[in-house]
Amino acid sequence: MTADFHSHILPAFDDGARDTKTALAMIDKSAGMGVDRIVSTSHCYPYSDGDIEEFLDMRSAAFERLKTEAAASGTVLPEIRLGSEVHLTCDLTSLSLIKELCIEGTKYMLLEMPSSKWNDTVIDVVYKLSISGIKPIIAHMERNLGQSAELVNALCDLDVLIQINASSFGIAALKKEIDGMFLRGLIHIIGTDMHNLDTRKPDMDRAEKYIKKRYGTECWEYLMNNAGTILSGGELSYRDIKVFKKKGIFTR
Numbered sequence: 001m002t003a004d005f006h007s008h009i010l011p012a013f014d015d016g017a018r019d020t021k022t023a024l025a026m027i028d029k030s031a032g033m034g035v036d037r038i039v040s041t042s043h044c045y046p047y048s049d050g051d052i053e054e055f056l057d058m059r060s061a062a063f064e065r066l067k068t069e070a071a072a073s074g075t076v077l078p079e080i081r082l083g084s085e086v087h088l089t090c091d092l093t094s095l096s097l098i099k100e101l102c103i104e105g106t107k108y109m110l111l112e113m114p115s116s117k118w119n120d121t122v123i124d125v126v127y128k129l130s131i132s133g134i135k136p137i138i139a140h141m142e143r144n145l146g147q148s149a150e151l152v153n154a155l156c157d158l159d160v161l162i163q164i165n166a167s168s169f170g171i172a173a174l175k176k177e178i179d180g181m182f183l184r185g186l187i188h189i190i191g192t193d194m195h196n197l198d199t200r201k202p203d204m205d206r207a208e209k210y211i212k213k214r215y216g217t218e219c220w221e222y223l224m225n226n227a228g229t230i231l232s233g234g235e236l237s238y239r240d241i242k243v244f245k246k247k248g249i250f251t252r
């Protein structure tokens with residue numbers, strides 16, 4: 001099982017696949033890399049319950065368009081779970097429909113953190129989500145490396161999971177940082193964050209190749225097992241978290 005936990009495959013919905021043809025081509029390319037489970041995480045900017053309702057309606061319609069076109073073209077779709085990449089706002093925890101944005105069949109929610117400097121308010125929102133029963137997964141954490149260690153530690157104390165984009169593996173400027181994150185048990189989930197076929201394309205093969213070579217096959221299996229646990233309705237606990245170094249594995 002290979003699961004892509006971050007993708008923008010729904011046609012003409014957010015800034016991802018521009019049409020059904022592109023969406024199906026992205027899915028087909030992913031399948032060629034062995035991806036058989038895709039979590040669809042379209043951008044959502046919820047400031048009110050109305051925003052969430054509108055998002056859910058439009059997401060359903062986009063998914064129907066995808067399924068209709070797949071059936072018409074004889075394409076067999078992989079397992080697709082609907083979710084969202086939720087932009088963190090101060091209002092999130094006051095929204096009664098917020099749990100609807102979790103990944104289908106799970107308590108997990110992909111959370112897009114602010115690109116500006118985090119503060120205590122940001123951590124407080126994540127805290128409130130956590131105590132409401134939502135399990136946050138921080139999207140592409142490698143984009144947040146400049147944040148204060150104190151606030152990152154505060155996030156970790158909230159037992160959040162961390163997702164890294166496949167395209168970030170092998171980038172020279174990120175190598176050390178990603179080594180350090182694996183060594184501290186801070187990488188749990190992988191996704192492509194694919195938006196199209198060229199600039200932000202399906203590239204799970206890149207991550208698989210790099211991770212297996214640098215950290216070992218056990219590391220790749222660990223990441224895919226984490227994805228499998230979540231998608232089967234389970235939860236990852238702190239004791240399940242493993243740390244990796246180049247060709248080495250340790251369990252806490």
Ligand SMILES: [Fe+2]
Nearest residue numbers: 006007085193
């Ligand atoms: Fe994304």
